[in-house]
Amino acid sequence: MLHIVACIKQVPDTKIIKMNPKTNTMDRASAPAILNPYDAHAVEEAVRLKKRYGGTVSVLTMGPPPAVKAIKKCIEIGADEGYMISDRAFAGADTLATSYALTKAIEKISQIKPVDLIICGKMTIDGDTGQVGPGIARRLDMPPLTSVNKVKEINVEEGYAIVHRKLEDGYEVIQSTMPCLMSVEKEINEVPYSSMTNMLKAARYQPVIWAVADLEDVERTQLGLKGSPTIVSKVWAPTKPSGGEMLEGDAAQQTEQLLDLLLKKKELFAVKGGSGVEL
Protein backbone atom coordinates (compact mmCIF):
# COMPACT_ATOMS: atom_id res chain seq x y z
CA MET A 1 0.00 0.00 0.00
CA LEU A 2 1.26 3.41 -0.97
CA HIS A 3 2.38 5.76 1.76
CA ILE A 4 2.59 9.29 0.42
CA VAL A 5 3.99 12.21 2.37
CA ALA A 6 2.92 15.64 1.16
CA CYS A 7 5.08 18.55 2.36
CA ILE A 8 3.11 21.72 2.89
CA LYS A 9 3.49 25.24 4.26
CA GLN A 10 1.30 27.92 5.72
CA VAL A 11 2.02 31.21 3.95
CA PRO A 12 0.71 34.78 3.94
CA ASP A 13 -1.58 35.41 0.99
CA THR A 14 0.76 37.45 -1.17
CA LYS A 15 -2.11 38.52 -3.41
CA ILE A 16 -3.55 40.49 -0.53
CA ILE A 17 -0.44 41.55 1.36
CA LYS A 18 -0.04 45.32 1.73
CA MET A 19 3.11 47.36 1.84
CA ASN A 20 3.63 50.16 4.32
CA PRO A 21 4.57 52.99 1.95
CA LYS A 22 6.41 54.91 4.68
CA THR A 23 8.70 52.15 5.87
CA ASN A 24 8.79 50.00 2.71
CA THR A 25 8.04 46.96 4.83
CA MET A 26 5.33 44.38 4.52
CA ASP A 27 2.33 44.59 6.72
CA ARG A 28 2.10 40.87 7.42
CA ALA A 29 -0.97 41.34 9.56
CA SER A 30 -2.77 42.56 6.44
CA ALA A 31 -2.48 39.19 4.78
CA PRO A 32 -4.45 36.17 5.97
CA ALA A 33 -2.45 32.96 6.50
CA ILE A 34 -3.41 30.31 3.96
CA LEU A 35 -2.29 26.88 2.84
CA ASN A 36 0.25 27.52 0.07
CA PRO A 37 -1.91 27.14 -3.07
CA TYR A 38 0.60 24.88 -4.85
CA ASP A 39 0.63 22.61 -1.79
CA ALA A 40 -3.16 22.24 -1.95
CA HIS A 41 -2.63 20.71 -5.40
CA ALA A 42 0.11 18.46 -4.00
CA VAL A 43 -2.21 17.16 -1.26
CA GLU A 44 -5.09 16.77 -3.72
CA GLU A 45 -2.84 14.74 -6.03
CA ALA A 46 -1.75 12.55 -3.11
CA VAL A 47 -5.41 11.95 -2.21
CA ARG A 48 -6.25 11.10 -5.83
CA LEU A 49 -3.36 8.62 -5.98
CA LYS A 50 -4.58 7.07 -2.74
CA LYS A 51 -8.00 6.62 -4.31
CA ARG A 52 -6.44 5.10 -7.45
CA TYR A 53 -3.94 2.76 -5.82
CA GLY A 54 -4.95 2.53 -2.15
CA GLY A 55 -2.80 3.70 0.70
CA THR A 56 -2.28 6.51 3.18
CA VAL A 57 -1.56 10.22 2.82
CA SER A 58 0.43 11.97 5.54
CA VAL A 59 1.09 15.68 5.45
CA LEU A 60 4.14 17.32 6.98
CA THR A 61 4.85 20.94 7.75
CA MET A 62 7.42 23.00 9.57
CA GLY A 63 6.14 26.13 11.23
CA PRO A 64 4.95 27.97 14.29
CA PRO A 65 1.97 26.56 16.26
CA PRO A 66 -0.74 28.39 14.22
CA ALA A 67 0.38 26.38 11.16
CA VAL A 68 -1.78 23.57 12.56
CA LYS A 69 -4.55 25.28 10.60
CA ALA A 70 -2.81 24.47 7.31
CA ILE A 71 -2.66 20.80 8.32
CA LYS A 72 -6.37 20.84 9.13
CA LYS A 73 -7.01 22.23 5.64
CA CYS A 74 -5.14 19.21 4.23
CA ILE A 75 -7.28 16.85 6.32
CA GLU A 76 -10.29 18.59 4.71
CA ILE A 77 -8.80 17.84 1.30
CA GLY A 78 -8.58 14.18 2.32
CA ALA A 79 -5.21 13.57 3.97
CA ASP A 80 -5.18 10.92 6.70
CA GLU A 81 -2.43 12.04 9.06
CA GLY A 82 -0.69 15.32 9.87
CA TYR A 83 2.79 15.92 11.29
CA MET A 84 4.28 19.21 12.29
CA ILE A 85 7.79 20.09 13.38
CA SER A 86 7.80 23.22 15.45
CA ASP A 87 10.74 24.61 17.40
CA ARG A 88 12.54 27.92 17.76
CA ALA A 89 15.66 26.17 16.47
CA PHE A 90 14.07 25.98 13.01
CA ALA A 91 13.51 29.74 12.78
CA GLY A 92 15.19 31.68 9.99
CA ALA A 93 15.84 28.59 7.86
CA ASP A 94 16.57 29.09 4.17
CA THR A 95 15.79 26.37 1.63
CA LEU A 96 18.85 24.27 2.51
CA ALA A 97 18.11 24.27 6.26
CA THR A 98 14.39 23.74 5.62
CA SER A 99 15.03 20.69 3.46
CA TYR A 100 17.32 19.33 6.19
CA ALA A 101 14.71 19.71 8.93
CA LEU A 102 11.92 18.22 6.81
CA THR A 103 14.19 15.32 5.84
CA LYS A 104 14.75 14.50 9.50
CA ALA A 105 10.99 14.51 10.07
CA ILE A 106 10.38 12.28 7.04
CA GLU A 107 12.97 9.83 8.36
CA LYS A 108 10.96 9.67 11.58
CA ILE A 109 7.66 9.28 9.73
CA SER A 110 9.13 6.45 7.65
CA GLN A 111 9.95 4.58 10.86
CA ILE A 112 6.24 4.63 11.63
CA LYS A 113 5.43 3.59 8.07
CA PRO A 114 7.85 3.36 5.11
CA VAL A 115 7.43 6.22 2.62
CA ASP A 116 6.99 5.40 -1.07
CA LEU A 117 6.41 8.83 -2.49
CA ILE A 118 6.87 12.45 -1.43
CA ILE A 119 4.83 15.19 -3.07
CA CYS A 120 5.47 18.92 -2.78
CA GLY A 121 3.93 21.95 -4.42
CA LYS A 122 5.98 23.55 -7.18
CA MET A 123 7.01 26.35 -4.81
CA THR A 124 5.66 28.51 -2.01
CA ILE A 125 4.13 31.87 -2.83
CA ASP A 126 6.14 33.64 -0.12
CA GLY A 127 9.56 32.18 -0.91
CA ASP A 128 9.00 31.55 -4.63
CA THR A 129 12.09 29.33 -4.93
CA GLY A 130 10.95 25.77 -5.59
CA GLN A 131 14.17 24.52 -4.01
CA VAL A 132 12.95 22.71 -0.89
CA GLY A 133 11.42 19.72 -2.74
CA PRO A 134 14.54 18.86 -4.75
CA GLY A 135 16.61 19.47 -1.62
CA ILE A 136 14.63 16.85 0.32
CA ALA A 137 14.97 14.41 -2.58
CA ARG A 138 18.74 14.78 -2.66
CA ARG A 139 19.07 14.41 1.10
CA LEU A 140 16.97 11.22 1.07
CA ASP A 141 18.77 10.04 -2.10
CA MET A 142 15.56 9.88 -4.11
CA PRO A 143 15.23 11.00 -7.74
CA PRO A 144 13.67 14.50 -7.78
CA LEU A 145 10.92 14.93 -10.36
CA THR A 146 10.17 18.66 -10.63
CA SER A 147 7.46 20.48 -12.65
CA VAL A 148 5.20 17.40 -12.71
CA ASN A 149 1.83 18.14 -14.32
CA LYS A 150 0.51 14.60 -14.63
CA VAL A 151 1.07 11.33 -12.81
CA LYS A 152 0.50 8.78 -15.51
CA GLU A 153 1.16 5.60 -13.63
CA ILE A 154 2.38 4.29 -10.34
CA ASN A 155 3.38 0.69 -9.88
CA VAL A 156 3.96 -0.05 -6.23
CA GLU A 157 4.82 -3.73 -6.70
CA GLU A 158 7.45 -3.09 -9.36
CA GLY A 159 8.46 0.18 -7.72
CA TYR A 160 8.25 2.76 -10.47
CA ALA A 161 6.33 5.90 -11.38
CA ILE A 162 5.70 7.48 -14.78
CA VAL A 163 5.02 11.22 -14.86
CA HIS A 164 4.74 14.11 -17.27
CA ARG A 165 7.23 16.84 -16.52
CA LYS A 166 6.43 20.29 -17.84
CA LEU A 167 8.98 22.00 -20.09
CA GLU A 168 8.98 25.51 -21.54
CA ASP A 169 7.40 24.36 -24.79
CA GLY A 170 5.88 20.98 -24.03
CA TYR A 171 6.48 18.13 -21.64
CA GLU A 172 8.57 15.03 -21.18
CA VAL A 173 7.46 11.62 -20.02
CA ILE A 174 9.75 10.31 -17.31
CA GLN A 175 9.96 6.93 -15.65
CA SER A 176 11.54 6.88 -12.22
CA THR A 177 12.21 4.26 -9.63
CA MET A 178 10.33 4.64 -6.35
CA PRO A 179 10.62 5.99 -3.76
CA CYS A 180 10.88 9.36 -5.47
CA LEU A 181 9.87 12.96 -4.87
CA MET A 182 7.57 14.95 -7.13
CA SER A 183 6.96 18.67 -7.06
CA VAL A 184 3.74 19.44 -8.88
CA GLU A 185 2.37 22.24 -11.05
CA LYS A 186 -1.03 23.80 -10.45
CA GLU A 187 -2.57 22.37 -13.58
CA ILE A 188 -2.11 18.82 -12.33
CA ASN A 189 -5.59 18.88 -10.80
CA GLU A 190 -8.40 20.99 -9.43
CA VAL A 191 -8.96 21.05 -5.71
CA PRO A 192 -12.68 20.49 -5.14
CA TYR A 193 -14.73 21.81 -2.24
CA SER A 194 -14.22 19.80 0.91
CA SER A 195 -16.81 17.24 1.90
CA MET A 196 -18.77 17.71 5.12
CA THR A 197 -17.28 14.47 6.51
CA ASN A 198 -13.73 15.68 5.96
CA MET A 199 -14.54 19.10 7.41
CA LEU A 200 -15.87 17.51 10.57
CA LYS A 201 -12.84 15.25 10.76
CA ALA A 202 -10.52 18.23 10.25
CA ALA A 203 -12.20 20.26 12.99
CA ARG A 204 -11.44 17.54 15.53
CA TYR A 205 -8.04 16.59 14.16
CA GLN A 206 -4.88 17.17 16.18
CA PRO A 207 -1.61 16.57 14.33
CA VAL A 208 1.48 15.00 15.82
CA ILE A 209 3.86 17.79 16.81
CA TRP A 210 7.60 17.23 17.19
CA ALA A 211 10.30 19.52 18.52
CA VAL A 212 13.95 19.15 17.54
CA ALA A 213 14.53 16.88 20.55
CA ASP A 214 11.94 14.44 19.18
CA LEU A 215 13.90 13.93 15.94
CA GLU A 216 16.89 11.63 15.65
CA ASP A 217 20.49 12.25 14.53
CA VAL A 218 19.93 15.96 14.10
CA GLU A 219 22.96 18.17 13.67
CA ARG A 220 21.76 21.37 15.22
CA THR A 221 24.27 23.42 13.23
CA GLN A 222 22.32 22.54 10.09
CA LEU A 223 19.06 23.99 11.39
CA GLY A 224 17.53 27.45 11.21
CA LEU A 225 19.64 30.54 10.68
CA LYS A 226 22.84 28.67 11.60
CA GLY A 227 22.28 26.08 8.91
CA SER A 228 21.35 28.60 6.23
CA PRO A 229 24.08 29.58 3.77
CA THR A 230 22.00 32.38 2.30
CA ILE A 231 21.09 35.55 4.15
CA VAL A 232 18.92 38.46 3.15
CA SER A 233 21.10 41.54 3.34
CA LYS A 234 18.76 44.16 2.02
CA VAL A 235 15.06 44.51 1.30
CA TRP A 236 13.51 47.31 -0.70
CA ALA A 237 10.31 48.16 -2.48
CA PRO A 238 10.51 47.81 -6.26
CA THR A 239 10.74 51.24 -7.87
CA LYS A 240 7.35 52.41 -8.88
CA PRO A 241 7.30 53.86 -12.35
CA SER A 242 5.88 57.36 -12.39
CA GLY A 243 3.37 56.68 -15.11
CA GLY A 244 3.27 57.82 -18.70
CA GLU A 245 1.07 59.92 -20.87
CA MET A 246 -2.70 59.55 -20.68
CA LEU A 247 -4.37 59.96 -24.04
CA GLU A 248 -7.32 62.34 -24.13
CA GLY A 249 -10.58 62.58 -26.01
CA ASP A 250 -13.20 60.07 -27.06
CA ALA A 251 -12.41 56.54 -28.17
CA ALA A 252 -11.72 57.50 -31.79
CA GLN A 253 -9.47 60.39 -30.81
CA GLN A 254 -7.57 58.28 -28.31
CA THR A 255 -6.94 55.45 -30.74
CA GLU A 256 -5.92 57.86 -33.51
CA GLN A 257 -3.44 59.51 -31.19
CA LEU A 258 -2.04 56.13 -30.22
CA LEU A 259 -1.74 55.09 -33.84
CA ASP A 260 0.10 58.30 -34.71
CA LEU A 261 2.49 57.76 -31.83
CA LEU A 262 3.14 54.16 -32.80
CA LEU A 263 3.51 54.78 -36.50
CA LYS A 264 6.13 57.42 -35.74
CA LYS A 265 8.16 54.65 -34.18
CA LYS A 266 8.23 52.37 -37.17
CA GLU A 267 11.23 50.47 -35.89
CA LEU A 268 8.90 48.94 -33.33
CA PHE A 269 7.17 47.07 -36.06
CA ALA A 270 10.25 45.95 -37.95
CA VAL A 271 10.20 42.54 -36.41
CA LYS A 272 12.54 39.64 -36.90
CA GLY A 273 11.60 36.24 -38.25
CA GLY A 274 8.58 37.50 -40.11
CA SER A 275 6.41 36.87 -37.09
CA GLY A 276 5.06 40.38 -37.04
CA VAL A 277 3.75 43.10 -39.26
CA GLU A 278 6.19 44.86 -41.54
CA LEU A 279 5.42 48.39 -42.56
Next chain:
Amino acid sequence: MSFEDYSGIWVFIEVKDGEVVPVSLELLGAGKELADKRGTELAGVLIGENVTHLADTLYEYGADTVYVYDDTIFKNYRTESYMKALLECCQKYKPEVILYGATSTGKDLASAVATDLPTGLTADSTILDIEEDTGLLLASRPAFGGNIMATILCKKYRPQMATVRPKVMKALSPEPGRTGQLIEETASIKEEDIRTKVLEIVQFTTQKVRIDEADIVVAGGKGLGSEKGFQVVHDLAETLGGAVGASRDVVEAGWVEHHHQVGQTGLTVTPKIYFAIGISGAIQHIVGMQNSGLIIAINKDPEAPIFQSSHYGIVGDAFEIVPLLIQQFKQAFNQEVVDHV
Protein backbone atom coordinates in the same frame (compact mmCIF):
# COMPACT_ATOMS: atom_id res chain seq x y z
CA MET B 1 36.79 26.21 3.36
CA SER B 2 39.47 28.48 1.95
CA PHE B 3 37.92 31.01 -0.37
CA GLU B 4 41.24 31.71 -2.12
CA ASP B 5 40.99 28.28 -3.74
CA TYR B 6 37.82 29.34 -5.55
CA SER B 7 37.97 31.48 -8.67
CA GLY B 8 36.16 32.06 -11.94
CA ILE B 9 32.58 32.77 -12.90
CA TRP B 10 30.75 29.83 -14.43
CA VAL B 11 27.57 29.58 -16.45
CA PHE B 12 25.73 26.30 -16.88
CA ILE B 13 25.09 26.08 -20.61
CA GLU B 14 21.69 24.63 -21.43
CA VAL B 15 21.27 22.98 -24.82
CA LYS B 16 17.98 22.32 -26.53
CA ASP B 17 17.47 20.75 -29.96
CA GLY B 18 21.20 21.02 -30.59
CA GLU B 19 21.40 24.73 -29.83
CA VAL B 20 22.41 26.83 -26.85
CA VAL B 21 19.27 28.28 -25.25
CA PRO B 22 19.12 32.10 -25.23
CA VAL B 23 19.23 32.47 -21.44
CA SER B 24 22.65 30.79 -21.33
CA LEU B 25 24.01 33.40 -23.75
CA GLU B 26 22.38 36.14 -21.67
CA LEU B 27 24.12 34.74 -18.59
CA LEU B 28 27.50 34.74 -20.35
CA GLY B 29 26.90 38.48 -20.85
CA ALA B 30 26.04 38.99 -17.19
CA GLY B 31 28.85 36.65 -16.10
CA LYS B 32 31.40 38.57 -18.19
CA GLU B 33 30.69 41.73 -16.20
CA LEU B 34 31.17 39.88 -12.92
CA ALA B 35 34.35 38.21 -14.18
CA ASP B 36 35.83 41.52 -15.40
CA LYS B 37 35.05 43.15 -12.08
CA ARG B 38 36.82 40.34 -10.26
CA GLY B 39 39.66 40.11 -12.78
CA THR B 40 38.90 36.44 -13.27
CA GLU B 41 37.84 34.24 -16.14
CA LEU B 42 34.39 33.36 -17.45
CA ALA B 43 33.66 29.71 -18.18
CA GLY B 44 30.75 27.78 -19.58
CA VAL B 45 29.93 24.23 -18.52
CA LEU B 46 28.51 22.46 -21.53
CA ILE B 47 26.82 19.11 -20.99
CA GLY B 48 25.05 17.01 -23.63
CA GLU B 49 25.45 14.68 -26.58
CA ASN B 50 27.26 16.01 -29.68
CA VAL B 51 27.63 19.45 -28.13
CA THR B 52 31.39 20.09 -28.25
CA HIS B 53 31.15 22.20 -31.42
CA LEU B 54 28.87 24.65 -29.56
CA ALA B 55 31.93 25.84 -27.61
CA ASP B 56 32.73 28.15 -30.55
CA THR B 57 29.45 29.99 -30.02
CA LEU B 58 30.21 30.31 -26.30
CA TYR B 59 33.61 31.93 -26.95
CA GLU B 60 31.94 34.41 -29.28
CA TYR B 61 29.52 35.34 -26.51
CA GLY B 62 32.27 35.90 -23.94
CA ALA B 63 33.41 32.55 -22.49
CA ASP B 64 37.17 32.22 -21.95
CA THR B 65 37.00 28.53 -21.12
CA VAL B 66 34.47 25.81 -21.89
CA TYR B 67 34.31 22.63 -19.82
CA VAL B 68 32.55 20.04 -21.91
CA TYR B 69 30.92 16.73 -21.01
CA ASP B 70 29.96 15.19 -24.34
CA ASP B 71 28.53 11.69 -24.02
CA THR B 72 25.43 9.71 -25.00
CA ILE B 73 24.57 9.44 -21.30
CA PHE B 74 23.79 13.18 -21.46
CA LYS B 75 21.48 12.90 -24.48
CA ASN B 76 18.47 14.07 -22.47
CA TYR B 77 18.57 16.19 -19.36
CA ARG B 78 18.28 14.07 -16.25
CA THR B 79 18.94 15.44 -12.79
CA GLU B 80 21.22 12.66 -11.64
CA SER B 81 23.58 12.52 -14.62
CA TYR B 82 23.92 16.29 -15.11
CA MET B 83 24.27 16.86 -11.39
CA LYS B 84 27.06 14.31 -11.14
CA ALA B 85 28.99 15.92 -14.00
CA LEU B 86 28.63 19.42 -12.61
CA LEU B 87 29.50 18.35 -9.06
CA GLU B 88 32.68 16.65 -10.25
CA CYS B 89 33.61 19.66 -12.35
CA CYS B 90 33.02 21.96 -9.37
CA GLN B 91 35.08 19.87 -7.02
CA LYS B 92 37.93 19.71 -9.50
CA TYR B 93 38.13 23.36 -10.60
CA LYS B 94 36.41 25.26 -7.73
CA PRO B 95 34.54 28.18 -9.28
CA GLU B 96 33.48 31.08 -7.06
CA VAL B 97 30.14 31.63 -8.78
CA ILE B 98 27.82 29.44 -10.89
CA LEU B 99 24.85 30.91 -12.76
CA TYR B 100 21.95 28.93 -14.22
CA GLY B 101 18.96 29.98 -16.31
CA ALA B 102 15.76 29.84 -14.25
CA THR B 103 14.28 27.29 -16.67
CA SER B 104 12.73 23.93 -15.81
CA THR B 105 16.16 22.38 -16.39
CA GLY B 106 18.29 25.07 -14.76
CA LYS B 107 16.20 25.29 -11.61
CA ASP B 108 16.04 21.52 -11.22
CA LEU B 109 19.79 21.12 -11.66
CA ALA B 110 20.78 24.06 -9.45
CA SER B 111 18.60 22.87 -6.55
CA ALA B 112 20.14 19.41 -6.64
CA VAL B 113 23.73 20.65 -6.96
CA ALA B 114 23.25 23.19 -4.14
CA THR B 115 22.07 20.48 -1.75
CA ASP B 116 24.89 18.09 -2.54
CA LEU B 117 27.76 20.59 -2.40
CA PRO B 118 26.23 22.04 -0.10
CA THR B 119 25.97 25.75 -0.76
CA GLY B 120 23.49 28.62 -0.99
CA LEU B 121 21.30 29.15 -4.01
CA THR B 122 19.31 32.26 -4.88
CA ALA B 123 16.31 31.61 -7.12
CA ASP B 124 15.03 33.75 -9.99
CA SER B 125 17.50 36.58 -9.60
CA THR B 126 16.87 39.69 -11.66
CA ILE B 127 19.90 41.80 -10.66
CA LEU B 128 23.46 40.53 -10.18
CA ASP B 129 26.51 42.30 -8.86
CA ILE B 130 29.74 41.26 -7.18
CA GLU B 131 31.96 42.88 -4.59
CA GLU B 132 35.25 43.55 -6.33
CA ASP B 133 37.50 42.79 -3.37
CA THR B 134 35.67 40.01 -1.53
CA GLY B 135 34.01 38.29 -4.47
CA LEU B 136 30.70 38.28 -2.61
CA LEU B 137 27.85 37.82 -5.10
CA LEU B 138 24.93 40.21 -4.61
CA ALA B 139 21.93 38.43 -6.13
CA SER B 140 18.69 40.39 -5.98
CA ARG B 141 15.26 39.00 -6.67
CA PRO B 142 11.58 39.75 -6.23
CA ALA B 143 10.17 38.13 -3.09
CA PHE B 144 6.74 37.70 -1.55
CA GLY B 145 5.11 37.45 -4.93
CA GLY B 146 6.97 40.50 -6.22
CA ASN B 147 5.89 42.77 -3.38
CA ILE B 148 9.46 43.43 -2.36
CA MET B 149 12.97 43.10 -3.75
CA ALA B 150 15.60 41.34 -1.67
CA THR B 151 19.37 41.06 -2.01
CA ILE B 152 20.61 37.61 -1.03
CA LEU B 153 24.18 36.84 0.00
CA CYS B 154 26.03 33.58 0.59
CA LYS B 155 28.92 34.61 2.81
CA LYS B 156 30.30 31.36 4.16
CA TYR B 157 30.08 28.86 1.32
CA ARG B 158 31.54 28.54 -2.17
CA PRO B 159 30.60 28.40 -4.96
CA GLN B 160 27.83 30.98 -4.73
CA MET B 161 24.94 30.02 -6.97
CA ALA B 162 21.97 31.75 -8.52
CA THR B 163 19.33 31.00 -11.10
CA VAL B 164 18.44 33.96 -13.30
CA ARG B 165 15.23 34.52 -15.18
CA PRO B 166 15.36 34.44 -18.97
CA LYS B 167 15.15 37.84 -20.66
CA VAL B 168 16.36 39.97 -17.76
CA MET B 169 20.09 39.96 -18.60
CA LYS B 170 21.59 41.00 -21.93
CA ALA B 171 23.78 38.81 -24.11
CA LEU B 172 26.90 40.46 -25.49
CA SER B 173 27.06 41.09 -29.22
CA PRO B 174 28.87 38.03 -30.55
CA GLU B 175 32.49 38.58 -31.52
CA PRO B 176 33.08 36.35 -34.56
CA GLY B 177 36.31 34.42 -34.46
CA ARG B 178 36.89 34.93 -30.71
CA THR B 179 38.31 31.73 -29.28
CA GLY B 180 39.01 30.19 -25.91
CA GLN B 181 40.17 27.09 -24.15
CA LEU B 182 38.30 23.81 -24.45
CA ILE B 183 38.63 21.40 -21.53
CA GLU B 184 37.12 17.99 -22.22
CA GLU B 185 35.94 16.11 -19.17
CA THR B 186 34.43 12.69 -18.46
CA ALA B 187 31.97 12.14 -15.64
CA SER B 188 32.23 8.98 -13.59
CA ILE B 189 28.50 8.22 -13.76
CA LYS B 190 27.19 5.07 -15.45
CA GLU B 191 23.80 4.50 -17.02
CA GLU B 192 22.88 1.88 -14.40
CA ASP B 193 23.39 4.47 -11.63
CA ILE B 194 20.66 6.70 -13.03
CA ARG B 195 17.19 5.99 -11.74
CA THR B 196 15.16 7.92 -14.28
CA LYS B 197 14.53 7.42 -17.98
CA VAL B 198 13.12 9.92 -20.46
CA LEU B 199 10.51 7.90 -22.32
CA GLU B 200 9.27 10.62 -24.64
CA ILE B 201 9.53 14.37 -25.28
CA VAL B 202 6.38 16.07 -26.54
CA GLN B 203 6.62 19.56 -27.96
CA PHE B 204 3.58 21.79 -28.31
CA THR B 205 3.13 22.88 -31.88
CA THR B 206 -0.04 24.92 -31.47
CA GLN B 207 1.71 27.90 -29.98
CA LYS B 208 2.41 30.16 -32.94
CA VAL B 209 4.58 32.82 -31.31
CA ARG B 210 6.12 32.25 -27.89
CA ILE B 211 5.33 35.25 -25.75
CA ASP B 212 8.83 35.49 -24.33
CA GLU B 213 10.24 35.69 -27.84
CA ALA B 214 7.62 37.92 -29.45
CA ASP B 215 8.26 41.54 -30.42
CA ILE B 216 4.65 42.48 -29.81
CA VAL B 217 2.60 41.07 -26.95
CA VAL B 218 -1.08 41.80 -26.55
CA ALA B 219 -2.14 40.80 -23.05
CA GLY B 220 -5.56 40.74 -21.49
CA GLY B 221 -6.89 40.63 -17.96
CA LYS B 222 -9.96 39.76 -15.96
CA GLY B 223 -11.40 43.18 -16.82
CA LEU B 224 -12.50 41.72 -20.16
CA GLY B 225 -15.20 39.87 -18.27
CA SER B 226 -15.28 36.51 -19.99
CA GLU B 227 -13.52 34.15 -22.34
CA LYS B 228 -15.64 35.62 -25.12
CA GLY B 229 -14.62 39.14 -24.15
CA PHE B 230 -10.99 38.01 -24.20
CA GLN B 231 -11.38 37.44 -27.94
CA VAL B 232 -10.49 41.12 -28.56
CA VAL B 233 -6.99 40.29 -27.33
CA HIS B 234 -6.64 37.47 -29.88
CA ASP B 235 -7.97 39.79 -32.60
CA LEU B 236 -5.52 42.61 -31.92
CA ALA B 237 -2.63 40.15 -31.57
CA GLU B 238 -3.51 38.64 -34.92
CA THR B 239 -3.74 42.04 -36.60
CA LEU B 240 -0.31 43.02 -35.29
CA GLY B 241 1.31 39.61 -35.70
CA GLY B 242 1.96 39.52 -31.96
CA ALA B 243 1.60 36.93 -29.24
CA VAL B 244 -1.24 36.66 -26.74
CA GLY B 245 -0.41 37.26 -23.09
CA ALA B 246 -2.59 37.07 -20.01
CA SER B 247 -2.67 37.91 -16.35
CA ARG B 248 -2.70 35.18 -13.71
CA ASP B 249 -6.43 35.38 -12.97
CA VAL B 250 -7.26 34.92 -16.65
CA VAL B 251 -5.18 31.74 -16.73
CA GLU B 252 -6.75 30.58 -13.49
CA ALA B 253 -10.19 31.16 -14.98
CA GLY B 254 -9.17 28.90 -17.84
CA TRP B 255 -9.64 31.42 -20.69
CA VAL B 256 -6.15 30.69 -22.00
CA GLU B 257 -3.41 28.16 -21.28
CA HIS B 258 -0.71 28.70 -18.69
CA HIS B 259 2.04 29.33 -21.27
CA HIS B 260 0.39 32.68 -22.03
CA GLN B 261 0.79 33.91 -18.46
CA VAL B 262 2.94 36.97 -17.92
CA GLY B 263 4.33 37.71 -14.47
CA GLN B 264 5.98 36.38 -11.37
CA THR B 265 4.57 32.87 -11.68
CA GLY B 266 4.38 33.04 -15.46
CA LEU B 267 6.91 34.26 -18.00
CA THR B 268 8.99 37.41 -18.13
CA VAL B 269 8.51 39.20 -21.44
CA THR B 270 10.46 42.00 -23.07
CA PRO B 271 8.67 42.79 -26.34
CA LYS B 272 9.07 46.06 -28.20
CA ILE B 273 5.39 46.81 -27.59
CA TYR B 274 3.24 45.48 -24.76
CA PHE B 275 -0.50 46.06 -24.71
CA ALA B 276 -2.18 45.55 -21.32
CA ILE B 277 -5.93 45.40 -21.89
CA GLY B 278 -8.28 45.13 -18.94
CA ILE B 279 -5.32 44.31 -16.68
CA SER B 280 -5.37 46.10 -13.34
CA GLY B 281 -1.63 45.81 -12.84
CA ALA B 282 -0.87 43.79 -9.71
CA ILE B 283 2.82 43.91 -8.84
CA GLN B 284 3.12 40.21 -9.75
CA HIS B 285 2.13 41.09 -13.30
CA ILE B 286 4.25 44.22 -13.49
CA VAL B 287 7.49 42.35 -12.65
CA GLY B 288 6.92 40.17 -15.70
CA MET B 289 6.50 42.95 -18.26
CA GLN B 290 8.09 46.13 -16.94
CA ASN B 291 11.13 45.83 -19.19
CA SER B 292 9.04 46.00 -22.37
CA GLY B 293 10.03 48.71 -24.84
CA LEU B 294 6.72 50.50 -24.94
CA ILE B 295 3.82 49.73 -22.63
CA ILE B 296 0.29 50.71 -23.58
CA ALA B 297 -2.52 50.24 -21.08
CA ILE B 298 -6.23 50.23 -21.84
CA ASN B 299 -8.51 50.09 -18.83
CA LYS B 300 -11.83 51.59 -17.89
CA ASP B 301 -10.71 52.27 -14.31
CA PRO B 302 -8.66 55.49 -14.30
CA GLU B 303 -7.23 54.48 -10.92
CA ALA B 304 -5.90 51.12 -12.17
CA PRO B 305 -2.24 50.77 -11.08
CA ILE B 306 -1.31 49.56 -14.58
CA PHE B 307 -1.31 53.19 -15.75
CA GLN B 308 1.59 53.88 -13.38
CA SER B 309 3.67 51.36 -15.31
CA SER B 310 2.67 52.39 -18.83
CA HIS B 311 4.08 54.79 -21.35
CA TYR B 312 0.67 55.52 -22.83
CA GLY B 313 -2.67 55.02 -21.17
CA ILE B 314 -6.21 54.99 -22.50
CA VAL B 315 -9.09 55.13 -20.06
CA GLY B 316 -12.04 53.54 -21.78
CA ASP B 317 -14.07 50.50 -22.69
CA ALA B 318 -11.85 47.89 -24.30
CA PHE B 319 -14.74 46.63 -26.41
CA GLU B 320 -15.00 50.07 -27.99
CA ILE B 321 -11.29 50.96 -28.11
CA VAL B 322 -9.74 47.70 -29.33
CA PRO B 323 -11.97 47.14 -32.40
CA LEU B 324 -11.31 50.76 -33.40
CA LEU B 325 -7.59 50.24 -33.02
CA ILE B 326 -7.74 47.07 -35.10
CA GLN B 327 -9.64 48.89 -37.82
CA GLN B 328 -7.22 51.82 -37.81
CA PHE B 329 -4.15 49.59 -37.81
CA LYS B 330 -5.52 47.63 -40.76
CA GLN B 331 -6.19 50.86 -42.66
CA ALA B 332 -2.72 52.17 -41.87
CA PHE B 333 -1.05 48.96 -42.97
CA ASN B 334 -3.02 48.91 -46.24
CA GLN B 335 -2.14 52.54 -46.82
CA GLU B 336 1.54 51.78 -46.41
CA VAL B 337 1.32 48.90 -48.86
CA VAL B 338 -0.36 51.15 -51.42
CA ASP B 339 2.30 53.82 -50.90
CA HIS B 340 5.05 51.30 -51.58
CA VAL B 341 3.35 50.14 -54.78
